[in-house]
Amino acid sequence: MTTTSQLTLGRAFSGFSVDDLAKAKEFYRTMLGLRVTEQGAGLARLQLEGGHEVLLYQKPNHVPATFTVLNFYVDDIDEAVEVLVHRGVRFEYYDQPKTDAKGINREGNIAWFTDPAGNILSVVKPSRAV
Numbered sequence: 001m002t003t004t005s006q007l008t009l010g011r012a013f014s015g016f017s018v019d020d021l022a023k024a025k026e027f028y029r030t031m032l033g034l035r036v037t038e039q040g041a042g043l044a045r046l047q048l049e050g051g052h053e054v055l056l057y058q059k060p061n062h063v064p065a066t067f068t069v070l071n072f073y074v075d076d077i078d079e080a081v082e083v084l085v086h087r088g089v090r091f092e093y094y095d096q097p098k099t100d101a102k103g104i105n106r107e108g109n110i111a112w113f114t115d116p117a118g119n120i121l122s123v124v125k126p127s128r129a130v
Contacts, residue, residue, distance in 0.1 A: 064118030
């Protein structure tokens with residue numbers, strides 16, 4: 001049995017599924033500039049800033065989440081969106097919460113986009129230092 005104190009001392013990671021691991025790895029490497037490492041058949045790890053990792057796993061009956069699975073903090077939301085659009089990322093447009101012509105929700109300083117598997121990601125400028 002694990003005690004609460006042991007859980008707070010352990011490293012943790014998150015993960016989510018994709019329908020095509022090869023396409024996902026290419027997207028995260030090329031479009032987002034992340035380091036992606038192989039983890040065996042049907043698995044890959046995204047290496048994030050600060051030593052954090054996210055596990056990607058291929059799932060044949062994958063259904064994209066209806067919520068944001070991964071958020072990336074940025075210093076300048078407009079610049080981040082421009083760079084990603086230049087790389088070929090397409091941003092989502094919403095009426096609620098309202099996004100502008102660039103796909104940015106100005107009230108929350110956040111812009112959403114999807115990976116090839118339809119998982120929702122975002123770039124967000126925090127309202128305070130993180």
